[in-house]
Amino acid sequence: MTGRHDGGVGGALRRDRFTFGPLEEGEALVEPILGSWEANMDHALARSPIDVCSSRGEDTVVLGNLGVVRVLDVNAGSRDVRVREGDLCLLLPFGRLDRFDYAELAYAYDCPGTIGLLAKRSKMDVRLLLPVPDGTAYSLPQWATYGRYFTAWDNWQKAYGCWRTQVADDDPANHLVFGWGGGVAFAELTLAKRAGFRVAMAAGSDERVAFLQENGITPVDRRRFPGLSLPNRQERADRDWHQRRRASVEDFHGLVNELSDGHGVAIFVDNIGEPLYDVTLAALAREGVVTTCGWKAGMRLSQLRGAECISRHIHVNTHVWRLPDSPGIRDFQETEGWIAPKGSDVIYDFDRVPELADDYASGRIGSYFPMYRVNPL
Incomplete structure (x- = not known):
């Protein structure tokens, strides 16, 4: 999204190129697959309750803090990294944590310097990547509703x-x-x-x-x-x-x-x-x-x-959840089937994201689980 726009909510979104530096220790290069359209994205585009561009001190922000990504490369360095090339992972939306591991600032929302999923490629801290269970019984769109x-x-x-x-x-x-x-x-x-x-x-x-x-x-x-x-x-x-x-x-x-x-x-x-x-x-x-x-x-x-x-x-x-609880919640979803019912989602292609933004803001989406596809599986 850009700092200035005219027209509807979707008009705040602009296709453009952006650059980021090489992978630092503990970072992964990822390819977003599916993103979940969340209320925080609607708030960001509406500039309410805050203007995230002004709050972050940035002219342009790449939104999208919940969804499924494919890991392309990992710079493990000295860290104990539990993701590897080719893994499909859930992005955990934690920007800055408090002393009890709850979110104070949200990733790809009000946390400066964070790059969201509305990009063909991105990089992020591996600690925010939670692998989808091996041999899962559920589809990727079902997992993309995890937030x-x-x-x-x-x-x-x-x-x-x-x-x-x-x-x-x-x-x-x-x-x-x-x-x-x-x-x-x-x-x-x-x-x-x-x-x-x-x-x-x-x-x-x-x-x-x-x-x-x-x-x-x-x-x-x-x-x-x-x-x-x-x-x-x-x-x-x-x-x-x-x-x-x-x-x-x-x-x-x-x-x-x-x-x-x-x-x-x-x-x-x-x-x-x-x-x-x-x-x-x-x-x-x-x-x-x-x-x-x-x-x-x-x-x-x-x-x-x-x-x-x-x-x-x-x-x-409450707001978000506690970061260390994430694996346990994921495992409960897998073992107990507590997950979005199959076929309950609606998916917009990447080029239609501005349309998705306007449809969501206007209440035109019947599904409780709207999402967007960035790259093919």
């Missing part, structure tokens, strides 16, 4: 653990986990389902409603509640709009009560943010948890602190 699954794993572990601090021994079958968001929320709800919870998720298209139903998640058609989101500036002065919102919120909470036997949502996975946050909090059960690992539509949230205390609500916020 949503790794993120969901970390967020679910924290949210479920917090819920259990207050509800120590009740059967999860008595409790509802609800989500709105995309692929991360879907992956998280499949973990909740494995844990024995009732699970439901909002969806805004026939394709997504059918997909959720096929995968054992109760679909809630978002179109049934057209006034659910907070109003924009023009709508705030419309008295009829406020009546429509009140009706949509009441209808939604009525449905939640039906699904939860009148108790509300035990764990609410809310990766949307501000437009629906008041609805999320009002839908929470006592001792409920609201958990998020993303901010698709609004980062600034407000709440009535006293009400949250009295209801014993726990708020969980």
Whole structure:
């Protein structure tokens, strides 16, 4: 992407040549195969919540921090390197780590000097390359969705653990986990389902409603509640709009009560943010948890602190996952089949990446797992 552009989100992308120096110790030359289109790329192109070009002090940034690459060469030096030429690897999106190995800056996003997957060739630290399991039962497109699954794993572990601090021994079958968001929320709800919870998720298209139903998640058609989101500036002065919102919120909470036997949502996975946050909090059960690992539509949230205390609500916020946990999550995916369903992706060729960016920003993609192909397998 370039520092300046005109037009839509896709207009921030420009095909160009770039150069990088020779491999340094512990670096690998890689050939990106498939990249996963993530919300962080949409945020980067929209220059919100930050302008990553300005933040990095760079005029041009190569985006793309989750996907599958082929290793072409390795400069091991004195390091214990566990990748070799020809390996297919998952790129782990860690730029700068904190003292507990969580990400402070994301690779190919706000971390300066990092080169993403929207390039025919790139180089990266071998510590960020996690090999795809030998003889895997799953396709490369299925593995290319790993970023949503790794993120969901970390967020679910924290949210479920917090819920259990207050509800120590009740059967999860008595409790509802609800989500709105995309692929991360879907992956998280499949973990909740494995844990024995009732699970439901909002969806805004026939394709997504059918997909959720096929995968054992109760679909809630978002179109049934057209006034659910907070109003924009023009709508705030419309008295009829406020009546429509009140009706949509009441209808939604009525449905939640039906699904939860009148108790509300035990764990609410809310990766949307501000437009629906008041609805999320009002839908929470006592001792409920609201958990998020993303901010698709609004980062600034407000709440009535006293009400949250009295209801014993726990708020969980996570970002990415812990780097040393990566091999274990990958192995769980392989052995347990916790991975994107076969054929659930949609793939754009490299020349169509600007179109992918615009389709994603406009909500025209039915799949929870959009991706782009850079080089052939």
